[in-house]
Amino acid sequence: MKQLIVTGSNGLIGSEIVAYFHNRGWQIAGADNNMRRDFFGEKGDTRWNQHRLEATYANFKHHELDIRDRQAVLNFVEAVKPDLIVHAAAQPSHDLAARRPFDDFDVNAGGTLNLLEATRRFSPEAVFVHMSTNKVYGDRPNTIALTELDTRWDYADATYANGVNETMNIDQCTHSIFGVGKVAADVMVQEYGRYFGMKTCCLRGGCLTGPNHSGVELHGFLSYLIRCNVEEIEYSIYGYKGKQVRDNIHSFDVARCIELFYEHPQSAAVFNLGGGRGNSISILEAFDRVAQLTGKPMRYRYVDQPRVGDHIVYISDLSAVRAALPGWDISKNLDVIFDEIVASWQARQPLAL
Numbered sequence: 001m002k003q004l005i006v007t008g009s010n011g012l013i014g015s016e017i018v019a020y021f022h023n024r025g026w027q028i029a030g031a032d033n034n035m036r037r038d039f040f041g042e043k044g045d046t047r048w049n050q051h052r053l054e055a056t057y058a059n060f061k062h063h064e065l066d067i068r069d070r071q072a073v074l075n076f077v078e079a080v081k082p083d084l085i086v087h088a089a090a091q092p093s094h095d096l097a098a099r100r101p102f103d104d105f106d107v108n109a110g111g112t113l114n115l116l117e118a119t120r121r122f123s124p125e126a127v128f129v130h131m132s133t134n135k136v137y138g139d140r141p142n143t144i145a146l147t148e149l150d151t152r153w154d155y156a157d158a159t160y161a162n163g164v165n166e167t168m169n170i171d172q173c174t175h176s177i178f179g180v181g182k183v184a185a186d187v188m189v190q191e192y193g194r195y196f197g198m199k200t201c202c203l204r205g206g207c208l209t210g211p212n213h214s215g216v217e218l219h220g221f222l223s224y225l226i227r228c229n230v231e232e233i234e235y236s237i238y239g240y241k242g243k244q245v246r247d248n249i250h251s252f253d254v255a256r257c258i259e260l261f262y263e264h265p266q267s268a269a270v271f272n273l274g275g276g277r278g279n280s281i282s283i284l285e286a287f288d289r290v291a292q293l294t295g296k297p298m299r300y301r302y303v304d305q306p307r308v309g310d311h312i313v314y315i316s317d318l319s320a321v322r323a324a325l326p327g328w329d330i331s332k333n334l335d336v337i338f339d340e341i342v343a344s345w346q347a348r349q350p351l352a353l
C-alpha cells in the first residue's frame, strides 16, 4: 500500500487530500495540532473535520504533531517513509501574520524546512507537494492596469487576459508578513528540488475553497462570505468598492492536480493554481449569488481602507499546470462550489451557534 503524509489534515486542503487518496487505496498519516483554533479562536476549530475523517476513512490515522517540532517531524517521517507528502499545514492568514510574526514564520517557513529535511533524510525518492500561495507575488499584481466594470475590476492589459503566470516577479513589493514567510518556504521547496534533485512542487494557490473549510473573517474568502449570509452575520468589505476579484478552486480539483503531479513528477516545479477566469468572482457578485441561493440578503458594511497588500484582481493563469499535467482541468465550477458551501454551512449551523 502506498504511504501518504498529509500535514494540516484537519484543514480544508488536507482533509480533501485524505479523502481523495483514501478512495484510491492509499494508507494515510495525517499531521495536525488544531493550531487553526489557536490562530482564529473557536470558530476556526478544525476538530470536527478530524473526527469526520477518523470516522469515515479506515486507513487514515491522525497524528497530533506540531510541524515546528523538528525532532518530532524527523521521527514521524522516518516512521512513515512516505511515497508522497502533501504539505498543507500553515498559518494561512495574510492579516493575522502581522500580529504573530514569530508563529507565522516558525510554522510556515520553519515547519516547511523541517518537513523537507526529514523527507531528504528518510524518503528522498518521495514526491513533495507544498501548498504555496499567490501572496508570494506580493502586491505586484496590483501594478497591472485595470478597468472598472459595473460589478468588478478587470485587467485592462491584454497580456493578462488569461491571468497571472509564474513569471511574475516576486521581488521588491509588499508581501505582508505572511507573504514573506511563504516566499521563504516556496523558494526552499524549489531549492530542495534543484540542489538535492528531489521531486518537489509548489502550488501557488489562488482562493482554495470547498465545503470543509472552517472559514473565518481572516481566512477563507468564499467560505466565510457564505457563512455570513447563512448565519446572518455582517460582512465587512475592505476597500476597492467590493469589486475586488478572486479566482476560486474547489479543493477536489487541487487533489486531482496533486495526484497527476505524483504520476508525472518533476524537480522544483512551480504552478499557479486557482480557479482561473472561469471561476473568478468579485465580492459584490458573490453577494448576489449567495443571496439568490439562500433567499437571504447579504448584510454588510463598507470600510474605505483596503487590507495591506491585498490584491485588487487576482486570476491565476492555468496554462502551465494544464500543459505539465495533461488531463487536469477545473471540474467544479462556481455553481457547484456555491451549492456545496451553502449546504455545508446550513448543515453545520446548529453546531456553530
Ligand SMILES: NC(=O)c1ccc[n+]([C@@H]2O[C@H](COP(=O)([O-])OP(=O)(O)OC[C@H]3O[C@@H](n4cnc5c(N)ncnc54)[C@H](O)[C@@H]3O)[C@@H](O)[C@H]2O)c1
Pocket: 007, 008, 009, 010, 011, 012, 013, 014, 031, 032, 033, 034, 035, 036, 037, 046, 065, 066, 067, 068, 087, 088, 089, 090, 091, 092, 107, 111, 131, 132, 133, 134, 204, 205, 206, 207, 208, 209, 213, 214, 220, 221
Ligand atoms: N485557502 C486558501 O484560500 C489558500 C490560498 C492559497 C494558499 N493556501 C495554502 O494552502 C494551505 C492549506 O490551506 P487551508 O485553506 O487548507 O488552511 P486550513 O487553515 O484550513 O488548514 C491548515 C491546517 O494546518 C494546521 N496547522 C497549523 N499550524 C500547524 C502546526 N504548527 N502543526 C501542525 N498543523 C498545523 C491547522 O490546524 C489547520 O487544520 C496553506 O499552506 C495555505 O497557505 C490556501
